[in-house]
Amino acid sequence: MTVESLAVFCGSSTGLKRVYMEQAENFGKELANKNKTLIYGGAQVGCMGALADASLNSGGNVVGMIPQKLKAVEIAHDQLTALHVVDTMHERKSKMAELADGFVALPGGSGTLEEWFEVFTWSQLGYHEKPCGLLNVNNFFDPLMRMLNHTIEQGFMNKSYRDMIIVSSDPKELIEKMDCYTPNFALKWT
Template identity: 45%
Template sequence: MKSICVYCGSSAGASAVYTEAAQSLAKQFVDNDIALVYGGGNVGLMGVIADEVLRLGGKATGVIPKALMDKEVGHTGLTQLHIVANMHERKAMMADLSDGFIAMPGGVGTLEELFEVFTWAQLGFHTKPIGVLNVDGFYNSLIAFLEHTVASRFLKAEHLAMLFNEADPQKLVQRFRQYQPVLVDKWLKKQDL
């Protein structure tokens, strides 16, 4: 586990608990010699986690579309900053540079990124760990909804189990470090219904 991609808000959120969690996750990365890969912004939780990783002596790589860089939201003090043409290139490069994916609290962009890599794992396109840092119960409703999709026979329980759900950054990073890929057939079979 050399690098983990973190998806998170371009806002800091309504509570200081989100900023504190971003700083704690940054510390876990540095303590475990894991580099940060993220969206390259200098705002919100994105800026918080990158700044903290760098402050603690770690490595932070950002990937940002030119249009966002032009709006002056790009972080210019990173270990590496890749400026790409669009969001599709951004997400592909972030995935290529990462050994796993963590979603912190964020908005629809964060959710979209999380669900894309979750879908890729479900389809067997990658075997990297995926998790949510469930700060202050932020993802409780989402997890409940995903459990509903399992009960409704739209998602296998084995696929939902691929999504780690932890409130503690240390526990989440530990689970990533101990991760062993599990391949599960995507499609529900008639006999499973």
């Protein structure tokens, strides 16, 4: 399966270390270099803005989805290939999921995690067969992977679900792995 567009969830903050912004920029450049459309939350701030700007500056297509409430506080990016203004966060996530061929989380806060976990859960349940990846900048997602291992050890998650997650600290490698993804759906209730 070739992924032509990726929905990327990441922080509207910069994080405390410069590496978070640098890797957001690197990921945006790599998406453009691979002719992949970036679909993201539509903001011009933080890692989100760095990601979008880097992709745009490298000739990429960038589609933003932003709720009217956030556009009203002037964080919407006004230089995108396309910006869709929606009414709710639910509508934003639904539209992003509809348009994307895969999903990636870069470091971010609770919103980033919530958005990524929703599409990852849909994958587990067989609602889609799109790859779900994590760009593990500065080992940011190591604690999350330990938590997922704990859920497996405690009998709340099947190991095959964790194995569906594509993890890399290198933007180019992550995108290549996303392109090579083969769905491996396992029925949850067996």
